[in-house]
Structure formats: structure tokens, C-alpha cells
Amino acid sequence: MVNEVRKAAPDVFITFSYPPDTIAVTEQARLQSFNPKLMYTGVGTAFALFKQRFADNADGVLSLGGVTADSAAVQDYIARHREVVGQEPDRWASLVTYAGLQVLQQAIEQAGTLDRAQVSARIATAPPSWSFPSPSGRRPPRVDHAARPDALCARPREARRCAIVCAMFEPLVPAHAIAADSAVPFSPVYGDVYHAAAGAFAQAEHVFIAGNGLPERWRGRADFTVLETGFGLGLNFLALWRAWRADPARSERLHVVSVEAHPFTRDELASWLRDLVPGELRVQADALLAAWPPLLPGLHSLSFEQGRMRLTLAFGKAAAIVPRLSLAADAYFLDGFAPARNPEMWSDALIAALAEHAAPGATAATWASAGQVRRALAAVGFAVRKRPGFAGKRDMTVAEHPVGGACGRRVLAQRRTPGRALVVGAGVAGAGVAHALAARGWAVDVVAPDDAAHAGHAAAALTPTIDPGDSVRARLARAGAGLAHGTWRPVIAPTLADAGETAVAWRLGTVQVAPRRQLRSDEAYARWREGLSALGFPADWLRLIDAADAAELAGQPVGRGGAWLPAGLLVRPGRLQRWLLEAPGVRRVRARVARLAAGDAGWTAYDEAGRACAGGEVLVLACAGGTADLARASDIAWPLGDALQAVAGQITYLPEDLVAGLPRCVVAGDGYVLPALDGRGVAGSTYDHATQPGMPAPASAEGHARNLEHLRALLPQAAWPAHADWRGWAGWRAVLPGRLPAIGALPGAAGVFVATAYASRGLSHCALAGALIASHLSGTPAPIEADLQAAIGPGRAAGA
Ligand SMILES: Cc1cc2nc3c(=O)[nH]c(=O)nc-3n(C[C@H](O)[C@H](O)[C@H](O)COP(=O)(O)OP(=O)(O)OC[C@H]3O[C@@H](n4cnc5c(N)ncnc54)[C@H](O)[C@@H]3O)c2cc1C
Ligand SMILES: C[S@@+](CC[C@H](N)C(=O)[O-])C[C@H]1O[C@@H](n2cnc3c(N)ncnc32)[C@H](O)[C@@H]1O
Structure with a gap:
């Protein structure tokens, strides 16, 4: 940048x-x-x-300014902060927060009560400057917003x-609502209610559902997509779900994308829904709560009704996230707080960004009747009309976009009716895409030789990358972990004691110790922790821990502190692959593809003897390091493929006599160690740049020694006996510069997709690639933002 x-x-x-x-x-x-x-x-x-x-x-x-840096009071505060905390305060919020709390404390002391109204009145009627020092003797600095910038x-x-x-990153601030008159949830931050006092569900029916011509408009459609601004308590969503379920002529699938800057925590959402949701929607409300994601910025795909009802929650400020969505909206629910209280949600720029996603004939509805909203809609191509409002309100607004927006039209142009798909490669990449396509009605041929290449890959970890800079890799891994948890839900067990025979993965969590380069100095380590904590992640996603916490979580002494990631999974890659390929609609064809040829009916795969072995209208190249060669042999231009490299590596099995020293969760850092499965643990893994592609990857004594070095750094106190005869497995990873995968449509080759270069993160990219390619082919909302799609696009330049 x-x-x-x-x-x-x-x-x-x-x-x-x-x-x-x-x-x-x-x-x-x-x-x-x-x-x-x-x-x-x-x-x-x-x-x-x-x-x-x-x-x-x-x-x-x-x-930015904010305080008068050289005032004696500020200097005094800085000195006292240093005394108490051991370092200077920030010049951002520390002084202002301290002064604000002083005002509150004194108002309470003066009012002699905690009664909100009386304390507020005390603050409102107080003389312009409060008398400091406070009775507690602490003297806050004067806060002067008009002051010149600080030192x-x-x-x-x-x-x-x-x-x-x-910059993209903004930590999420969860919502907190209080009960206003007649128990309607009210946002103290925005000073507005979440729904009309006459009833959230009646309002949703009148304004958003009827206002968009539903249920009639979704009838006869395979997919119908609704884009909502302001998910709030999900009451519109639940009302929509009810209307869709109740309609025997409903669309085959319903997609809802809802943008929310301040999502509720699951607990607060649950407590509001308990009060607000009628009995007949209880099951749906409970399903929503069960699937409610951690409060992380970005997109979260939730799936209900066996995938027929999909909710994409877009957590972040609408102005930042709407332009990064990929979808074709058939209907808009415009439901920010009132324009006068929340102009950001109704700005001309946001309405223009929303309109970009319109499918031709898209409709919009809102209870808002402000002239500015109507004008903004009209300015971007909506034909706008007034309708009688809800519960005695004179007007509401409905609108229609006859031509649709550029992004919406582009998404629809990519759509194909499900037919036959040809996937080359049966590793986690090919299997993940095949599973997702089959779920959307495609008949999928997965072609790969009977290969035992990954047979020894006994166990692996899905651990989200973390990075104080919140890099693309970290965002991608976060999205990938969320999609994996959602897609593999039926075969993820909570503990090792559960479903040993059938589980594919176990949600045991990861202790992620600080990487070595962050331990060069106390300062570097502190910076790493400060950077992570500035991301403001919720504790159910990431918690900073010290070595003692790490030991408690792992059940073994751990070398150092770092972070606890409850989403970490222990996975059996072989079982995962088999489970994905067992999906109805997937056919496994055993052959090595030598060449692919395009014809009128799509693509045909030819084996090494020149026999046609499989075919499909769309082609997915998922053969790891072999992808670029196969593209070349088939005259498919893929310039980025020239940079694709194969890097060998190995894991080490930790035999039965060492099991007592193994952790009960994934422990990762420079290398990783995994809990025992079937009486055997795994330590990994090496990067072997010396072995040339084409050679069998060797599991060498030297590689085992390196894995044991990782192990000793991670779990230093366990006694690891020197085994003369370590065993393990070695395999290949396909890697592109920057270590980002190549996933998506190949530009210039209609109907050709790539899913490769998963490097050391095969499990993180597996479900994500499937969801992304399937959404592209069905013209339905993409599971990741457009900038992430571009970062992993197979059409990007090698250096990008
Ligand atoms: C030692 C080691 C440890 C690892 N640990 C982890 C871990 O803990 N967590 C994690 O997420 N990832 C881990 N990985 C990375 C992970 O294994 C890979 O990212 C993942 O296996 C890539 O999947 P893939 O389907 O792209 O490739 P592969 O699994 O290699 O599959 C490629 C497929 O393409 C087929 N194929 C190739 N050429 C042709 C052709 N011409 N015709 C037909 N079929 C063809 C092959 O037969 C195979 O089926 C590790 C990797 C190694 C080497
Ligand atoms: C009226 S409420 C929505 C009610 C919701 N549709 C329901 O059915 O429960 C408005 C929502 O808009 C959200 N919001 C406000 N400003 C926003 C912004 N700039 N970007 C995204 N969401 C925003 C608020 O946090 C709030 O949840």
C-alpha cells in the first residue's frame, strides 16, 4: 500500500x-x-x-488532538498513570474516559442515588465545569476538544x-439494548427503538414482506436473495423465515444477507428473543442462536433447513462492508435506525453501493419516508413510491430497480443451472469443492488415481492464523474456520471421548504460543500481545494467555504464553476427504488425467492411455502441485500457475509410550503437537526445500529431529525419550508466493475454476473454496468479501 x-x-x-x-x-x-x-x-x-x-x-x-498535552493537569495525569500502570497512557481515550468517569462518579455522589434519571439530570444541569478534585481526591485533566493537536x-x-x-480493520462493538416504553428494545447509543411499538413481527409483515411483494415474488424461483441493512435482533429475518416456510409455492432456496455494525452477544440476543419471539418461531430462534457466530468482523455464513435457508451476516459498518459484498439482491429491507438519528445508514453513498447489488427488477421497502431517502433511491435508478405506513404511520417507501446494478448483473451472468461438474483431484481441495457443488444439485465426477499419498497423514490441525496486523491470511483463515465449522458440523465432536469411530474432527481448541520472532525481546512480545488485543476479538474466539493458562488448557506444561483459540480443530484428513466424497451426487473416477479438452458439451478428461474418463460442463482443477502442468498440457492459460511450487514436509508419530505427555488440545507455534488419536500423537511439521518435485517425499531422521525440536520448545518439561526409530509421514504441499491459495474462476476460461496452493492450510481453505465456487456458479451470495476473493483469485499477478 x-x-x-x-x-x-x-x-x-x-x-x-x-x-x-x-x-x-x-x-x-x-x-x-x-x-x-x-x-x-x-x-x-x-x-x-x-x-x-x-x-x-x-x-x-x-x-488527532483531544487534550491539551502540555497542560499541568494532563502532565499530572500522565505522571500518575505511569506510576500506577508502569507506562504512559494513550492520548486517544484514556484521559477522556477518566474524566468522563469522574463526571459520572461525582454526579452519582451529588445525586445520592443510582437512579438513572436523577443522575442524568444532575449531569445535564451541572455547571459547565465540574469541581475537581473529586471527593475521592483524584483530579482529572481538563478535556478540551477544540485544543490544538497533542505533543x-x-x-x-x-x-x-x-x-x-x-485501513480495513475496525473492532466490533457489540450492541446493548435496554427496554424502552412498552418493553420495546431501545439503543441508548443511537437513541432509537429496534422496532415499532405496535409489534416487530406485524411491522415486518407490513413493511418489509408485503412492501417487497412477497411471498408472490419468490414463487417459481430456484434462489431468491434478500439484502437487509441492520440485522439487529433478527426479528425481520425470523418473520421472513416464517413467511417462506408457510408458503407451499416458495422458492427452492432463500438467501438473506444482513449487514450489522453492532451485533448482539449470543447471551443478550437469547434474552431478547425469549421475550419477543412468538411460540411458533421458537424452533427457528433457537436454531439462529445455536448457529450464532463469534462477533468477528466480516462475513459469516449460516445454513438452516438443510441448506435451503441461508443467512450471511456481514458484521461491520455498512459503508465499509456493502461495497465488498458479491450478490444479486432481489429485495431490500432497509432497516437502519431513523435517518435523523443514524444518517450513516441512509447516506447517498450507501444507497448507491446497495443499488450496485440489485438484480434487475429488485424491490426495496422501508418504513422510512424521509425525502432524502426517496431522493437517494431515485438517484440510483429506483422507481420510488409511497405506501400507507405501518400502525397509523402515514407513509412508508417502496421502490423498484428495473435494470439492476452492475455487480448484481455480473453475479447473475455467472450463474449456471446445475448439471455435471468435473473435478480433477481428490484431496481435501477437490473433495471440498465436490461436496459443496453436490449440495447445490450438481452431479460431480471427481477424478484422481488411487493414491496413497496422504494415507499416512494420520492427524492434522485446523488452527486459524492470527496476526496483529489482521492480514489477508488471517482474515481468510478466520472465514475458512467459520465455514469449516458450519459445513462439517455433523461430523465434528466436542471432545475426544465422543464419536471416536465416526467423528472426522474434534473441537479441542488451540493453544497458540507466541512465535519465536516475537520472543526476541520483551518489547516485541508486548507489542505482539498489544496488537492482538487491539483487534478487540471476543473471548470465545481469542483470549491472551500466559504460560500457566496454556498449561492448564493443554493439561501439560507449555513453554510460553500466547493465545487460546477455542475454534481449533483436531482433524483426521483421510476421514474428512472420504466423508466429503461420500456426498450424494459425487462419483469417484479413478484415473490420472493427462489432458483436458473443451468441446460443445464442456470438458472431457483423458487418462494417460488417451481414454476419455470423465466430463462436465464446468471444470475444477484441484490437483495441488500438478495443477499448472495439467493446465499447460490442456492449453488452459494460467499465468499464476508458473509460480506454483511443491514443497515437501513431514510429520512425526509419537508412539504409545509417549501419549501421557501429550496435550489435550492442539498446541501450535513454530510447529505443532496434536493430542493422541488411536494411541498415537503427531508432531509437525517440516519444510523440505531440498527434495525435488517428482521425487517421493522422504520422511527422514533429520526431519524427525526437527519436529522433536519443535515439540521440545512447545512442551519443554515432558521427557521425550530418544527413539532410535521414529516413524512418520512425508508429503507435498503446493505453494504460491505469499502463501495464499488460488481459489475461484479462471479469467478468460469460461467454466474453469482453480482450487489449489493450499500450502500448510489445507483444512482452512477446504470448505471456503467449496462455498465460494458453489456461490459463483449458483449466482448466490459469496461467503467472503470481494477484496478477499481478489487476493486469492487465480487471475491475480504472481507478485500481488
Ligand atoms: C507434513 C505436512 C503436514 C501438514 N499439516 C497440515 C495441518 O496440520 N493442517 C492443515 O490444514 N494442512 C496441513 N498440511 C497441508 C495439507 O495437507 C494440504 O494443504 C492439503 O493436503 C492440500 O490438499 P489438496 O487437495 O490441494 O492436495 P492433495 O491432498 O495433494 O491432493 C491432490 C489430488 O490431486 C490428484 N492429482 C494430482 N495430479 C493429478 C492428475 N494429473 N490427474 C488426476 N488427479 C491428480 C492427487 O492424486 C490427489 O488426489 C500439511 C502438509 C504436509 C505435507
Ligand atoms: C432498527 S435496527 C434493525 C432491526 C432489525 N432489522 C431486526 O429485525 O431486529 C437497526 C440496526 O442497524 C444497525 N446499524 C446502525 N448503524 C449501522 C451501520 N452504520 N452499519 C451497519 N449497521 C448499523 C444497528 O446496530 C441496529 O442493529
């Missing part, structure tokens, strides 16, 4: 970023000697970490050209 910006030679460089990105951007600017006339890097600049890291280089970098800021020099870069 900094490279790109530097090339544009701007006078002004502004990034709005959280600490990890602020640090990364500034570091890159420093390394590249990029020194524009004016540089602004809020908000990370306001943290003590920034000054520690950049020392004198921090001078001249602009950031890190310098005067801008003359500036003309401007470059503005926005």
Missing part, C-alpha cells in the same frame, strides 16, 4: 488506522524514505507504543496533492 502511495508522490498522506496498521504504515514509510509534506496516521499515533517505537521519527507525524503533532508544511488510505 505504501509503495503504491509513494509512486503517486502525494504532498499529503493520511491513514485512518488502528495501532497495528499505524505502526506498519509508518514503518514502511520510514523504510522506503517516504516523507510527504504532511503525514497523518491516527489513531495508533496516539498510543505510547508509537512513541516508543519511532522515537525521534515520531516528530512531525500528525495525529506528537507538528505544524503541517505547505500541501497540495492529497492521498487518503483507509
Whole structure:
């Protein structure tokens, strides 16, 4: 990013970023000697970490103001903070929060009660400046929002050209609602109710369902897609689900994509739904709660009714996430809080972004009747009408988009009626795609020789990548883990004691110890932890732990602290592969494909003897390191394939006499160690760049020694006897530069898809690739954002 910006030679460089990105951007600017006339890097600049890291280089970098840095009160606060906490406070929220809490404390003390109304009145009627110090003796600094920027800021020099870069990551802030009059949930943040007092379900029926011409409009359709702004408590969603179930002529499948900046925690959602949902929707509400994802930014695909009802929750600010969706919307439910209270949800820019996703003939409905909303809809091609509003409200708005938006039309143009699909490769990549296509009605031929290449891969781990910079790899692994948990749900067991015979995976969690490079110094380790904690992940996804916590979780002494990831899975890759390929509609063809040829009816695969062995209208190349060669032999142009490499590696089996020393969850860091399955543990894994592709991958004594080195660093206190005769398994990984996979449609080759280069993350990409390719072919909402799709697109440049 900094490279790109530097090339544009701007006078002004502004990034709005959280600490990890602020640090990364500034570091890159420093390394590249990029020194524009004016540089602004809020908000990370306001943290003590920034000054520690950049020392004198921090001078001249602009950031946001907020406090009068050289006032005696601020200096006093900083000194006391250092005394108590051992480091300086940030200049971002620390002082303001402290002052705010002082105001609250004094208002309570003066009101002599905790009664909300009386305390609020006390604050509202207080003299403009509070009398400090407070009775507790603590003197807060004066907060002056109009003050000049703080000490890190310098005067801008003359500036003309401007470059503005926005970082993607924003931690999610969960919602909290209180009961307003007549028990309607009310948001204190937005100052508005979640639904009309006359009833959420009646409102949903009148405004959103009838307002969009439903149920009639979904009749006779295979797929129907609704895009909602503001998922809130999911009451519209549940009302829609009820209407769809109740209609015998409903579409075969219903897809709902709902955008939400402040999702509720599962507990709070459950408590509201208990009160608000009528008895006949209890089952659906419970299913929603059971599938409710961890509160992580990005997309979450939930599947109900054997996949016929799909909900994609898009967690994040609508303005940031709507442009990154891929779907063709047939109906819009516009349900932000009132435009006057929440203008961001109704801005012209957001309505234009929403309209981009319209399918031709898409309709929109909202209870809002503000002129600005109507004008914004009309400006982007909607024909807008008024209708009588709900429960005595004079008007509501309905609209229709006759031509549809560019993105919506593009998604529909890719759609194909399910027919026959040809998948080359039967590893987790091919099997994952075949399973997803079969679930959408495709008859799938999966062609691969009878290969025992992965037979010895006794156990593996699905552990989401974590990264303080929240890189594309981390976002992708997060999405992949969510999709794997959803897709493999029937064969995931909660503990090792469960379903030993049939389970494919066990949700045991991962202790992810800090990687070695973060342990070079206390400062690097602290930075790593601070960076992770700045991401604001919920504890059911990531919790920072010390070595003692790690030992408690693993049931064995662990070398160091790091993070606990409850979503970590222990997986039997062979069983997973078999289970995916057993899906009805999948046919396994045993052959090595030498060449593929395109004809009128699609693609035909020819084996090494030149015999046609399988065929399909669409082709998925999922043969790991062999993918590029097969594409070349078949005259399929795939430039990125030239960069595909095969890297060998091995795992080490830890035999029965060592089982007592093994952990009860996955322990990963530099290498990993897995709990015992069938009396045998696994330590992994090596990267062997010396063995040439085409040779059998060797499991060598040297490789075992390296795995045992990993093991000793992870579990240092266990006594690992020196076995003369270690055993294990060695195999190949297919890798592209940047270690991102290639998943998606191959540009310039209609009906050809690639699913390869899964590197060391085969399990993380398996369900994701299936869901992505299946959504592309069915013209239904994509499970990951467009920028992630581009990052893993097979059409990207090798260096991208
Ligand atoms: C030592 C080691 C440890 C690992 N540990 C983990 C781990 O813990 N967690 C994790 O997520 N990942 C792990 N991986 C990575 C993971 O194994 C891979 O990412 C994954 O196996 C890739 O799956 P794939 O289907 O792309 O490739 P493969 O499993 O190699 O399958 C390729 C398929 O293509 C077929 N094929 C090839 N050429 C042709 C052709 N011409 N015609 C027909 N068929 C063809 C092959 O027969 C095979 O069926 C590990 C890898 C190694 C080597
Ligand atoms: C009226 S409520 C939606 C009620 C919901 N449709 C239901 O059926 O329960 C509005 C929702 O919009 C969300 N919201 C507000 N501003 C947002 C934004 N900028 N981006 C995404 N969601 C936002 C709020 O958090 C809230 O949940």
C-alpha cells in the first residue's frame, strides 16, 4: 500500500488506522524514505507504543488532538498513570474516559442515588465545569476538544496533492439494548427503538414482506436473495423465515444477507428473543442462536433447513462492508435506525453501493419516508413510491430497480443451472469443492488415481492464523474456520471421548504460543500481545494467555504464553476427504488425467492411455502441485500457475509410550503437537526445500529431529525419550508466493475454476473454496468479501 502511495508522490498522506496498521504504515514509510509534506496516521499515533517505537521519527507525524498535552493537569495525569500502570497512557481515550468517569462518579455522589434519571439530570444541569478534585481526591485533566493537536503533532508544511488510505480493520462493538416504553428494545447509543411499538413481527409483515411483494415474488424461483441493512435482533429475518416456510409455492432456496455494525452477544440476543419471539418461531430462534457466530468482523455464513435457508451476516459498518459484498439482491429491507438519528445508514453513498447489488427488477421497502431517502433511491435508478405506513404511520417507501446494478448483473451472468461438474483431484481441495457443488444439485465426477499419498497423514490441525496486523491470511483463515465449522458440523465432536469411530474432527481448541520472532525481546512480545488485543476479538474466539493458562488448557506444561483459540480443530484428513466424497451426487473416477479438452458439451478428461474418463460442463482443477502442468498440457492459460511450487514436509508419530505427555488440545507455534488419536500423537511439521518435485517425499531422521525440536520448545518439561526409530509421514504441499491459495474462476476460461496452493492450510481453505465456487456458479451470495476473493483469485499477478 505504501509503495503504491509513494509512486503517486502525494504532498499529503493520511491513514485512518488502528495501532497495528499505524505502526506498519509508518514503518514502511520510514523504510522506503517516504516523507510527504504532511503525514497523518491516527489513531495508533496516539498510543505510547508509537512513541516508543519511532522515537525521534515520531516528530512531525500528525495525529488527532483531544487534550491539551502540555497542560499541568494532563502532565499530572500522565505522571500518575505511569506510576500506577508502569507506562504512559494513550492520548486517544484514556484521559477522556477518566474524566468522563469522574463526571459520572461525582454526579452519582451529588445525586445520592443510582437512579438513572436523577443522575442524568444532575449531569445535564451541572455547571459547565465540574469541581475537581473529586471527593475521592483524584483530579482529572481538563478535556478540551477544540485544543490544538497533542505533543506528537507538528505544524503541517505547505500541501497540495492529497492521498487518503483507509485501513480495513475496525473492532466490533457489540450492541446493548435496554427496554424502552412498552418493553420495546431501545439503543441508548443511537437513541432509537429496534422496532415499532405496535409489534416487530406485524411491522415486518407490513413493511418489509408485503412492501417487497412477497411471498408472490419468490414463487417459481430456484434462489431468491434478500439484502437487509441492520440485522439487529433478527426479528425481520425470523418473520421472513416464517413467511417462506408457510408458503407451499416458495422458492427452492432463500438467501438473506444482513449487514450489522453492532451485533448482539449470543447471551443478550437469547434474552431478547425469549421475550419477543412468538411460540411458533421458537424452533427457528433457537436454531439462529445455536448457529450464532463469534462477533468477528466480516462475513459469516449460516445454513438452516438443510441448506435451503441461508443467512450471511456481514458484521461491520455498512459503508465499509456493502461495497465488498458479491450478490444479486432481489429485495431490500432497509432497516437502519431513523435517518435523523443514524444518517450513516441512509447516506447517498450507501444507497448507491446497495443499488450496485440489485438484480434487475429488485424491490426495496422501508418504513422510512424521509425525502432524502426517496431522493437517494431515485438517484440510483429506483422507481420510488409511497405506501400507507405501518400502525397509523402515514407513509412508508417502496421502490423498484428495473435494470439492476452492475455487480448484481455480473453475479447473475455467472450463474449456471446445475448439471455435471468435473473435478480433477481428490484431496481435501477437490473433495471440498465436490461436496459443496453436490449440495447445490450438481452431479460431480471427481477424478484422481488411487493414491496413497496422504494415507499416512494420520492427524492434522485446523488452527486459524492470527496476526496483529489482521492480514489477508488471517482474515481468510478466520472465514475458512467459520465455514469449516458450519459445513462439517455433523461430523465434528466436542471432545475426544465422543464419536471416536465416526467423528472426522474434534473441537479441542488451540493453544497458540507466541512465535519465536516475537520472543526476541520483551518489547516485541508486548507489542505482539498489544496488537492482538487491539483487534478487540471476543473471548470465545481469542483470549491472551500466559504460560500457566496454556498449561492448564493443554493439561501439560507449555513453554510460553500466547493465545487460546477455542475454534481449533483436531482433524483426521483421510476421514474428512472420504466423508466429503461420500456426498450424494459425487462419483469417484479413478484415473490420472493427462489432458483436458473443451468441446460443445464442456470438458472431457483423458487418462494417460488417451481414454476419455470423465466430463462436465464446468471444470475444477484441484490437483495441488500438478495443477499448472495439467493446465499447460490442456492449453488452459494460467499465468499464476508458473509460480506454483511443491514443497515437501513431514510429520512425526509419537508412539504409545509417549501419549501421557501429550496435550489435550492442539498446541501450535513454530510447529505443532496434536493430542493422541488411536494411541498415537503427531508432531509437525517440516519444510523440505531440498527434495525435488517428482521425487517421493522422504520422511527422514533429520526431519524427525526437527519436529522433536519443535515439540521440545512447545512442551519443554515432558521427557521425550530418544527413539532410535521414529516413524512418520512425508508429503507435498503446493505453494504460491505469499502463501495464499488460488481459489475461484479462471479469467478468460469460461467454466474453469482453480482450487489449489493450499500450502500448510489445507483444512482452512477446504470448505471456503467449496462455498465460494458453489456461490459463483449458483449466482448466490459469496461467503467472503470481494477484496478477499481478489487476493486469492487465480487471475491475480504472481507478485500481488
Ligand atoms: C507434513 C505436512 C503436514 C501438514 N499439516 C497440515 C495441518 O496440520 N493442517 C492443515 O490444514 N494442512 C496441513 N498440511 C497441508 C495439507 O495437507 C494440504 O494443504 C492439503 O493436503 C492440500 O490438499 P489438496 O487437495 O490441494 O492436495 P492433495 O491432498 O495433494 O491432493 C491432490 C489430488 O490431486 C490428484 N492429482 C494430482 N495430479 C493429478 C492428475 N494429473 N490427474 C488426476 N488427479 C491428480 C492427487 O492424486 C490427489 O488426489 C500439511 C502438509 C504436509 C505435507
Ligand atoms: C432498527 S435496527 C434493525 C432491526 C432489525 N432489522 C431486526 O429485525 O431486529 C437497526 C440496526 O442497524 C444497525 N446499524 C446502525 N448503524 C449501522 C451501520 N452504520 N452499519 C451497519 N449497521 C448499523 C444497528 O446496530 C441496529 O442493529
